[in-house]
Amino acid sequence: MSNINLKEMATQVRRDIVRMVHKVQSGHPGGSLGCTDFLTALYFRLMERKPGFDMDGAGEDVFFLSNGHISPVFYSVLARCGYFPVAELGTFRHINSRLQGHPATHEHLPGVRIASGSLGQGLSVASGAAMAKRMNNDNHIVYSLHGDGELQEGQNWEAIMFAAHHKLDNLIATVDFNGQQIDGPTDKVMGLGSLRAKFEAFGWLVMDMDGNDMEDVLKVMGEAKVATGNGKPICVLMTTIMGKGVAFMEGTHEWHGIAPSDAQLSEALNLLPETTLGDY
DSSP states (O other), X not given: OTTSOHHHHHHHHHHHHHHHHHHHTOSOHHHHHHTHXXXXXXXXXXXXXXXXXXXXXXXXXXXXXXSGGGHHHHHHHHHHTXXXXXXXXXXXXXXXXXXXXXXXXXXXXXXXOSOOOSTTOHHHHHHHHHHHHHHTTOOOOEEEEEETGGGGSTHHHHHHHHHHHTTOTTEEEEEEXXXXXXXXXXXXXXXXXXXXXXXXXTTOEEEEEETTOHHHHHHHHHHHHHHTTSSSOEEEEEEOOTTTTSGGGTTOGGGSSOOOOHHHHHHHHHHSOOOTTOOO
């Protein structure tokens, strides 16, 4: 899919996000908008994926979303990649929809390999998948995405130790470093200190990336791919702006988990120009 205009696709995904959350008046737009550029680049350019969906992910790169509350961006990217019909985005958070508020495996939605939303578990799963690929002589990469506030959960640090101890150098874990969580700035809720120093102390290779600059995402994630196979798991600290692309949502935890009004949706869509890809 190298011929896809990634910036146009990211704009369309952002339009999908605000429309999905507005329609049902429920969901998490802030972090979804902040992570749009990363997930667009990952699925449309960086990952080696097979056509269709195989739950085992053998012989291809796989991705695990740990901060499952940003399901709107995940669902939009999966649909736009062809995992399921784009029109199904209109069922987001509806009763009996496959697109629940947090991704789940019970609905058998193509592209979703784990239930997520109970924060802190994704890195353990990703580490297990990375080890399984090694044992199966599968040289593909395991990617994961985590919130910075999510790292306040202790299970992450067990997984971080595990991955380094087992030299899982086919694992690239990205942290959405937006400095916000549901109750306020992370520094006020529970300060994280230097995540670089922490990951490095645990034996990881650490890279920094501007997650809202598509060129930098492609550059740094490309460097991360090249750095695999060198004996260390890789952490990419991805600086983003919560609510990126919708000015009145940007940079505040207040848009972590609320939906825009009719007037706010109209304003948001005016800030996100229509694309040739078309709304669902």
